[in-house]
Structure formats: C-alpha cells, structure tokens
Amino acid sequence: MGKTLTEKILMEHLVDGTYDPGNEIGIKIDQTLTQDATGTMAYLQFESMGLSDIATELSVSYVDHNTIQVGFENADDHAYLESIAKRYGIYFSRPGNGICHQVHLERFARPGKTLLGSDSHTPTAGGVGCIAIGAGGLDVAVAMGGGSYYLNAPRVINVHLTGELQPWVTAKDVILEVLRHLTTKGNVGCVCEYTGEGIKNLTVPERATITNMGAETGVTTSIFPSDIQTRKFLEAQGRGEQWIAISADKDAEYDRTLEIDLSNIEPLAAAPHSPGNVVAVKDLSLPVDQVMIGSCTNSSYVDLMTVAAMVKGKRLQEGVSLGIAPGSRQVLSSIARNGALSDLISFGARILESACGFCIGNSMSPRTDSVSVRTSNRNFKGRSGTPSANVYLTSPTVAAAAALTGKLIDPRLLDMNFPRIKMPDHFEIDDSMIIHPLPPNERASIKISRGPNIGEPPANAPMPAEIKGTVTIKVGDMVTTDHIMPAGSRLKYRSNVPKYSLFVFEPLDTDFAARATALRDSGIHNIIVAGLSYGQGSSREHAALCPMYLGVKAVIAKSIERIHAANLVNFGIVPFSFADEKDYDVLPAGANITIPDVRLALERGDDEVLAQACEREIILNMNLSKRQRAILLAGGLLPYTVQERAKKINSL
Ligand code: MIC
Ligand code: SF4
Numbered sequence: 001m002g003k004t005l006t007e008k009i010l011m012e013h014l015v016d017g018t019y020d021p022g023n024e025i026g027i028k029i030d031q032t033l034t035q036d037a038t039g040t041m042a043y044l045q046f047e048s049m050g051l052s053d054i055a056t057e058l059s060v061s062y063v064d065h066n067t068i069q070v071g072f073e074n075a076d077d078h079a080y081l082e083s084i085a086k087r088y089g090i091y092f093s094r095p096g097n098g099i100c101h102q103v104h105l106e107r108f109a110r111p112g113k114t115l116l117g118s119d120s121h122t123p124t125a126g127g128v129g130c131i132a133i134g135a136g137g138l139d140v141a142v143a144m145g146g147g148s149y150y151l152n153a154p155r156v157i158n159v160h161l162t163g164e165l166q167p168w169v170t171a172k173d174v175i176l177e178v179l180r181h182l183t184t185k186g187n188v189g190c191v192c193e194y195t196g197e198g199i200k201n202l203t204v205p206e207r208a209t210i211t212n213m214g215a216e217t218g219v220t221t222s223i224f225p226s227d228i229q230t231r232k233f234l235e236a237q238g239r240g241e242q243w244i245a246i247s248a249d250k251d252a253e254y255d256r257t258l259e260i261d262l263s264n265i266e267p268l269a270a271a272p273h274s275p276g277n278v279v280a281v282k283d284l285s286l287p288v289d290q291v292m293i294g295s296c297t298n299s300s301y302v303d304l305m306t307v308a309a310m311v312k313g314k315r316l317q318e319g320v321s322l323g324i325a326p327g328s329r330q331v332l333s334s335i336a337r338n339g340a341l342s343d344l345i346s347f348g349a350r351i352l353e354s355a356c357g358f359c360i361g362n363s364m365s366p367r368t369d370s371v372s373v374r375t376s377n378r379n380f381k382g383r384s385g386t387p388s389a390n391v392y393l394t395s396p397t398v399a400a401a402a403a404l405t406g407k408l409i410d411p412r413l414l415d416m417n418f419p420r421i422k423m424p425d426h427f428e429i430d431d432s433m434i435i436h437p438l439p440p441n442e443r444a445s446i447k448i449s450r451g452p453n454i455g456e457p458p459a460n461a462p463m464p465a466e467i468k469g470t471v472t473i474k475v476g477d478m479v480t481t482d483h484i485m486p487a488g489s490r491l492k493y494r495s496n497v498p499k500y501s502l503f504v505f506e507p508l509d510t511d512f513a514a515r516a517t518a519l520r521d522s523g524i525h526n527i528i529v530a531g532l533s534y535g536q537g538s539s540r541e542h543a544a545l546c547p548m549y550l551g552v553k554a555v556i557a558k559s560i561e562r563i564h565a566a567n568l569v570n571f572g573i574v575p576f577s578f579a580d581e582k583d584y585d586v587l588p589a590g591a592n593i594t595i596p597d598v599r600l601a602l603e604r605g606d607d608e609v610l611a612q613a614c615e616r617e618i619i620l621n622m623n624l625s626k627r628q629r630a631i632l633l634a635g636g637l638l639p640y641t642v643q644e645r646a647k648k649i650n651s652l
Contacts, residue, residue, distance in 0.1 A: 002249025004156045005225055006191045009131045009246075013114050015148045021155045021255070022189065024625035026148030027497070030113040031058045032140050035100045037065035037360075037487070038118035038540060040077050040495040042086045042137030044457045045638055046144055047448075049645075053089055053440070055146030058106060060091040060434075062100035066491055067355045068362055073492040076451025080495075082435070087446040088144075088436040091122050097433035098328025098354040101125070101296040105208050106330055107431065111226030116143045120539040120563060121296050123376065127208030128233065129226030129246050134215065134225045136541035136567040138637050147641065150627060154191040154220050157182075157253035161198025161371045163263030167413045167418035171206035172298055172375065174394035175213040175269035176278050181258055182217045182375050184276035184478070185533045188562045190255065190574060192222040195248060198262045199224060205234035205300035205424045211615060212297045213377045216275035218561055220537065238429050267410050269373075270393040273381040274478065281398050282410040285412050288373050290366040291322045291403040293396055294352065295359040295376035300328030301334055302421045303375070303396045308340035309419035310400040310411075316348030317406035323364045325352040334428050347403075361385035363487030373402045378537060380480045382507050454495040460572040460635040463602060467553045467574070467595040469525030471613075473509055474589040477531035484535065484543040501546040513550060520551025529587050530557035535564025538597045544571040548636070554595065556611075556620060558584055569628045572636040574598065579608060579619035586614055595620070602629045 003011070009018055016026030032054075034042050039061055068073040085092035093103055100117070101124035109115065111129035115122060118137040125132035135149065143149050149358045159178060165171075173221055192214050194207070202210075207224045213220030223233070224230075225247030234243045267281040292561045293299070293307055304326055316322050324344055326332040332354050335341045345351060350364075358364040359376040365385030366372040372384060372391045379391035392408060399420075401411040411418075438446070475483070486506050493500035505512040520554050526592060528547070534557040544567035545648040553569055556576045578584055587593075593613040601609045605626065611618045624632070 002251035004252045005248040006156045019153045025153045029116045029143040031061045032116040033117040038137040042141045046141040051145045054144045061085045062093040063095040064099045065356045067095050073453040079449040083449040089605045092435040094433045101295045102327035118157040123214040123221040124208045126211035126223040138570045155255035158257040159194050160196040163261040165262045171209040172397040173268045180278040187218040194224045202556045251591045272390040284408045284422045286408040288402045289370035290372040292358045292374040294325030297377045298375035305421040307400040308343045311347040312343040322349045323405045324349045380482045391594045462635040465599045469527045471591045472526040474529040478533045480537035481543040501549045504546050516550040525553040526551045528555045535561045539563045541567045544568045576620040583618045
C-alpha cells in the first residue's frame with residue numbers, strides 16, 4: 001500500500017513507537033521556532049534543563065508578538081532572548097524583521113523536514129512540504145535539547161483540489177471553504193494533506209495561507225507536496241539548492257477525502273465570533289468601521305501588491321480606519337522600493353510594523369460595537385481588544401473592497417478588473433536583521449540579560465494520591481486559550497507567571513484568580529469543568545502553566561483540543577473527559593469533587609477513574625499514553641525530563 005506524504009515524513013523521523021493512527025509516536029525534530037510571547041518561558045525552561053547547546057539542525061528565535069514596548073517589560077524580554085540565542089547557537093530574528101511564520105517560510109522552511117514551533121500557526125511551513133507542528137514552549141524546549149516530540153500518529157484527510165480559482169477569489173477563500181466543511185471541532189489527531197490538479201497553480205505563499213489557517217480546524221498540521229511551485233519559491237528566495245521533490249504515493253490511502261472544486265469557490269468570510277462561522281460575502285452587506293490587513297495568514301508580497309493595485313489613486317472611505325502590517329521586512333522593503341507602499345499611504349492606510357500587533361489585540365483595537373474586517377485567522381470574541389466588536393475574517397481583496405466602499409461587499413461587484421499579481425522570480429534578500437549563531441567557542445562567555453520582569457518558571461509538586469477539590473469555574477463549549485489566558489494588553493506579563501496568573505479567565509470571570517488562589521492556599525485543589533473543544537486556538541502554554549500556578553489539578557471536559565491537552569499534561573494537570581457527557585449538566589460550579597486514588601490509577605494505567613461529586617459517582621476517562629502518565633506522576637514535563645536524564649546518567 002502506498003504512503004501519504006505525512007506518513008513518509010513522519011516515518012522517516014520516527015524514533016519511538018509504531019506508526020499506527022492514534023498511537024503515540026516520538027519523532028525527531030529538525031528545526032524549531034519560537035516567538036517572544038511563548039519564547040521567554042520556553043528558553044527559561046530550556047535553561048533549567050542544564051544543557052550546554054541545542055541539538056537541532058536549526059533553531060530560530062523570533063520577536064514579533066510583543067513589540068509595542070509600553071514599559072520596560074517587552075524590551076527586557078527581547079534582550080533576554082537575544083542573549084540566549086547567542087549563548088546556545090540559535091538564530092535570532094530581530095524585532096522589525098517580521099512575523100515568525102512569514103519569515104520562516106521565506107528564509108528557513110525546507111521540504112521533507114520536521115519543524116516544531118511554540119505557536120499554533122507553525123503549520124504555515126506546510127506550504128513548502130514540511131511537517132510543521134505547533135506545540136507548547138516546553139515541548140519545543142525539549143526538542144531543542146534533542147528530545148523527541150510525542151504526538152499521536154495522525155489520521156490523514158485528503159483535501160483534493162480540482163479546477164482553478166476565479167478572479168477575486170483567493171487562497172483565503174479556499175481555507176474558509178475547508179473550514180466550512182471541517183468546522184473548528186472534531187478534527188483533533190488528523191492532518192490535512194492537499195492533493196489534486198488544483199494545487200498546480202497555487203504558489204507557495206498561497207499554499208501557506210491555507211496551511212496557516214488550517215490550524216483553526218484543530219488538525220495537527222496541513223501539508224502540500226513539494227513540486228515545481230516549491231522549487232520556484234525556493235529559487236526566488238535564493239534557496240533553490242534546498243529543494244527536493246516529495247509527495248504522496250499515487251496509491252496512498254487516506255482516512256477520508258474532501259473534494260473541493262476551486263472554480264466553484266466564491267469570496268467568503270468568517271463571521272463573528274468563530275473562524276468556523278463561514279458565510280458568503282455576497283450575503284453580507286454591512287457598513288464597516290475598520291479594515292486590518294496583515295497577520296501571518298495574509299501579509300505576503302502578492303497579498304499587499306494586490307491591495308495596493310486595487311486602491312492606487314483612490315481615497316479611503318471616510319469613517320473607515322485602515323491599518324496594514326506587512327508580514328516581513330522583505331515584503332515591506334519590496335513594496336517600499338517598487339512604489340506600492342506609497343500608493344497605500346496615499347490611499348490613507350496606516351502602515352504598521354511588520355509584526356503580529358492588531359491580530360492579537362496588541363494594538364488597533366476597534367471602537368465599541370464596530371465592524372472590523374480583518375485578513376487574520378481568529379475572530380474570537382474580545383481577541384481584537386474590544387469585546388463588543390464584530391470581527392469578520394476575509395481575504396485581502398475583500399478587505400480592500402471594504403476600505404474602498406466602506407462596506408463588506410463581494411469584490412466582484414467593484415467596477416474594476418482583478419489585478420492579477422505574479423509572485424516575483426526573485427525576492428529581495430536581506431538577512432541583516434537575522435543574527436547568526438556565534439561560533440561554539442565564543443558562546444560560553446555570553447552573559448544572559450535578565451530584566452526584573454523575568455522570573456523563574458514555577459515548579460510543581462508530583463501528583464498527589466488523590467485530587468480533592470472544588471469546581472472553581474464551569475465553562476461552556478469552544479472556550480479558547482484567549483478566554484483562559486488573555487493576550488492583548490496582558491501579554492507583557494508572559495515572563496512573570498505570578499503576575500500573569502492574576503488574569504486567568506479574565507474575559508469570563510474576573511474573580512477566578514482570587515478564588516483559585518484562596519482555595520489553593522487552604523489546601524483545596526482547583527478543578528475546571530468545560531464543554532466541547534476546550535482550549536481551542538493558540539499554543540500558549542500559559543493557559544496551563546498559570547492555572548497550574550493557581551493550584552488547578554484537573555480539567556474535566558467533554559473534549560479538549562490537542563495542543564492544550566498536551567500543555568495540561570506538561571504542567572501536571574490531568575485532562576479528563578466525561579465518559580457520559582450528560583454528567584457535565586449535573587456538575588455545578590462550586591461543587592466539591594474527590595477523585596480518590598488518582599495516583600494509583602495513573603500508575604496502573606487505568607483508562608477511567610470514578611469521581612465522587614454531588615452525592616453520586618461519575619466516570620471520567622483518561623486517554624493518556626504511558627509516557628503522559630509518567631509525566632503527570634512527576635508533576636510535569638520539566639521534572640520528568642530532569643528525572644529521565646538523571647536515570648540515563650546513573651545507568652551509564
Ligand atoms: C495567537 O495567534 O493566538 C498567538 C498569539 O500567536 C498564539 C501564541 C501565543 O499565545 O503566544 C498561538 O497561536 O499559538
Ligand atoms: Fe501573530 Fe496573529 Fe499569526 Fe498569532 S495568528 S502568530 S498573533 S500574526
């Protein structure tokens with residue numbers, strides 16, 4: 001039987017376990033990436049492992065999330081990250097050089113490799129035929145140290161594309177169409193592999209838009225084969241020698257197939273407040289207050305050149321605010337040199353730094369009750385920084401049409417021809433904002449810079465014999481990591497866990513942190529009860545680390561998303577699921593729960609435990625591998641890794 005591309009790459013990197021969908025496997029990681037908001041904690045954890053060097057082929061540390069620098073905290077983090085990169089042989093992409101995923105695609109991602117990144121949109125690199133996976137910072141730290149990355153061998157969905165995109169319809173509409181079919185739920189443990197005639201005309205930046213936002217379906221990653229388009233892109237980036245052809249076998253067997261005819265796709269939008277809430281733009285004729293173009297999904301050269309061509313010589317509608325954040329310094333300097341930047345400025349665009357910025361609510365929050373049209377990938381309620389705003393996610397062409405008309409309209413109704421912009425044969429290459437690793441003999445003398453906001457990662461105790469606690473909060477379905485651990489104006493406390501913990505669940509319950517702290521201090525365990533798809537969205541491990549700091553010992557949910565479930569285990573919090581979802585209804589907030597012998601159950605490898613709550617017994621499932629159980633018993637991945645290393649040294 002032939003192999004899928006996913007199987008081929010994963011099997012080539014297999015170091016532990018047998019490849020059987022659903023089975024836990026360990027893989028070798030070739031490349032890692034971190035960004036500053038998850039990176040400081042990842043490197044603090046890396047430091048505490050006591051290793052002298054990284055063990056990957058390439059590791060890159062980006063600064064793109066926290067570049068606002070109100071106060072000293074962000075700048076101190078940047079200095080820390082730069083010194084760590086020099087000390088351990090890591091590439092350092094300086095603030096201003098661009099968004100990690102865009103820059104990694106341009107300068108480092110390679111077909112056939114594995115990439116692990118401490119950001120959920122790491123699958124962007126799947127656009128060049130790389131298995132690129134988002135994970136918590138601690139998993140990335142372990143991989144940087146040469147440890148395997150563990151995941152469940154995925155089931156592979158064949159997204160079979162035929163036909164050709166029509167004028168005004170773009171790659172963003174393709175991924176919105178995929179989201180319409182797959183939704184944001186129920187895809188944990190799968191990979192989307194793109195095949196078919198239809199992929200031939202999609203360039204790598206277009207493919208990367210698709211694999212980027214594939215993260216919103218909850219799949220482990222998305223991947224395109226490496227073909228002529230990949231070669232063209234790598235050659236245009238001056239990296240032609242890194243090209244290899246790699247694709248699925250003709251007789252590969254997939255778990256299921258999703259057929260999409262590109263010719264039938266129309267301009268789409270994800271309506272508030274979920275990327276899975278997809279509607280046709282033609283069905284919305286809304287007045288728009290703000291348009292934001294950029295983010296790791298849609299900020300490539302062609303994206304911005306298309307917008308510039310559409311607005312050249314015109315004037316921004318009064319009442320509409322337009323912000324544009326080019327994805328990288330390469331994109332920004334290219335459009336500066338060819339005059340397109342000047343067209344955008346003359347039109348009335350506010351040009352923002354090449355960084356995440358608005359996408360994470362870190363700037364440009366829209367006004368109260370407004371409609372904001374954005375080319376980014378997430379529109380969870382409040383993520384923009386304005387809880388009452390209605391955010392629609394669209395392609396750059398739809399966003400530009402909104403800036404031109406002040407309305408969310410189908411761009412095919414505009415009185416203009418579709419400006420078909422070609423990807424250049426040669427991009428402008430200037431890596432002067434990437435600091436290369438120092439020679440090994442110069443690294444040891446580097447002094448690590450630590451500002452006062454940078455604290456030690458908090459330690460956790462091993463798993464107690466029993467969990468005896470209270471349902472400190474009960475939440476509904478599809479609670480995202482933005483709800484659990486808000487970013488935006490709180491982002492600058494990422495390196496200071498005691499301070500950041502004060503904001504756990506802030507958008508849902510401003511009193512949670514105080515309540516949880518009081519319970520923790522009186523020796524009672526905090527327990528979170530949740531509905532479906534708990535922990536959707538980002539890879540931020542702070543959504544597990546800060547609850548751990550507040551004394552959370554268990555999450556009991558109808559279902560938990562992949563990265564978040566892994567992060568919970570990494571920080572010693574047991575991810576339980578209800579054996580019978582109806583038990584969710586009988587567990588009120590404030591209920592007392594006892595899970596007797598949880599330690600014993602983990603040691604024995606039980607799949608379920610009995611919890612006592614509300615004068616009855618509730619069956620809880622534990623879908624955990626042997627390794628995950630050992631991590632939970634140790635109190636988290638960090639103590640487990642140190643413990644395993646000590647065992648290895650003692651056995652020598
Ligand atoms: C996001 O888009 O939500 C983020 C901010 O990039 C996160 C990472 C983080 O919280 O630092 C992600 O996607 O993983
Ligand atoms: Fe940055 Fe937004 Fe992309 Fe996250 S989704 S990496 S915040 S641009």
